[in-house]
Amino acid sequence: MRFASLGSGSKGNCSVIATDSTFVLLDCGFSYKDVMARMKRLGIEPDALAAIIVSHEHSDHVSGVEALSTRHAIPVYASRGTWIEIDAGKYEFTNYIDGLFTVGDLNITPITVPHDAREPLQFVFSCSEERLGILSDLGSLSDRILHAFIELDAISIEFNHDISLLQQGPYPSYLKARISGDFGHLNNEQATKLIELIASDRLNTVVACHISEINNKVALVEKALESVLKDREIEYLVASQSDGFNWISVERR
Ligand SMILES: [Zn+2]
Numbered sequence: 004m005r006f007a008s009l010g011s012g013s014k015g016n017c018s019v020i021a022t023d024s025t026f027v028l029l030d031c032g033f034s035y036k037d038v039m040a041r042m043k044r045l046g047i048e049p050d051a052l053a054a055i056i057v058s059h060e061h062s063d064h065v066s067g068v069e070a071l072s073t074r075h076a077i078p079v080y081a082s083r084g085t086w087i088e089i090d091a092g093k094y095e096f097t098n099y100i101d102g103l104f105t106v107g108d109l110n111i112t113p114i115t116v117p118h119d120a121r122e123p124l125q126f127v128f129s130c131s132e133e134r135l136g137i138l139s140d141l142g143s144l145s146d147r148i149l150h151a152f153i154e155l156d157a158i159s160i161e162f163n164h165d166i167s168l169l170q171q172g173p174y175p176s177y178l179k180a181r182i183s184g185d186f187g188h189l190n191n192e193q194a195t196k197l198i199e200l201i202a203s204d205r206l207n208t209v210v211a212c213h214i215s216e217i218n219n220k221v222a223l224v225e226k227a228l229e230s231v232l233k234d235r236e237i238e239y240l241v242a243s244q245s246d247g248f249n250w251i252s253v254e255r256r
């Protein structure tokens with residue numbers, strides 16, 4: 004299994020997960036033209052996509068889903084609550100996520116997360132023995148999340164904001180409260196703690212994603228990652244809004 008990102012942050016998110024025979028997108032928060040250009044960079048053919056999985060209805064995750072799905076006849080998977088919000092009637096190929104599901108040779112486990120959407124999900128992808136977790140858009144940690152995101156080989160985790168940059172920053176107070184609240188987004192400290200709690204001997208890759216360009220700094224995220232990963236054999240990188248990140252192989256060690 005391998006994965007990549009076409010871009011990550013509040014202006015748009017789109018990940019791709021692939022096995023030897025199956026390609027799926029997770030979210031598509033870019034316009035049709037933009038996502039086509041971004042897929043080309045990673046050598047992905049839209050007609051090869053077996054599914055678009057939608058985590059929740061926020062525009063940075065869904066703005067390009069309808070166009071891409073309609074023009075290339077790609078089935079879309081989302082929770083019942085997300086389907087209500089994005090209007091299932093507009094889509095031809097609807098699949099309701101209601102527990103474990105399979106696309107090609109990918110097994111996909113949905114996990115509910117605390118976030119201010121109708122029925123938001125995040126996911127663990129597995130194929131043969133390899134396990135990849137993608138966990139963005141959540142405001143707080145829970146036992147359920149900690150139990151679901153264990154024994155992974157690779158994980159992408161939201162490092163949305165630095166608490167003091169958010170508080171000192173330009174956002175109005177209602178927005179600061181929303182972002183830092185239990186149903187908002189993870190800050191660097193929470194994300195670091197999460198890594199500490201789930202890092203098993205087999206974890207070998209951590210990607211920091213969904214980083215705010217206004218309320219965070221790459222240097223702070225790298226410092227946080229370094230603090231928790233320095234004594235472990237775990238590679239890390241930081242996803243960007245413009246380029247996401249290139250293919251990463253998910254390997255069991
Ligand atoms: Zn988001």
Ligand SMILES: [Zn+2]
Binds near residue numbers: 059140
């Ligand atoms: Zn969101």
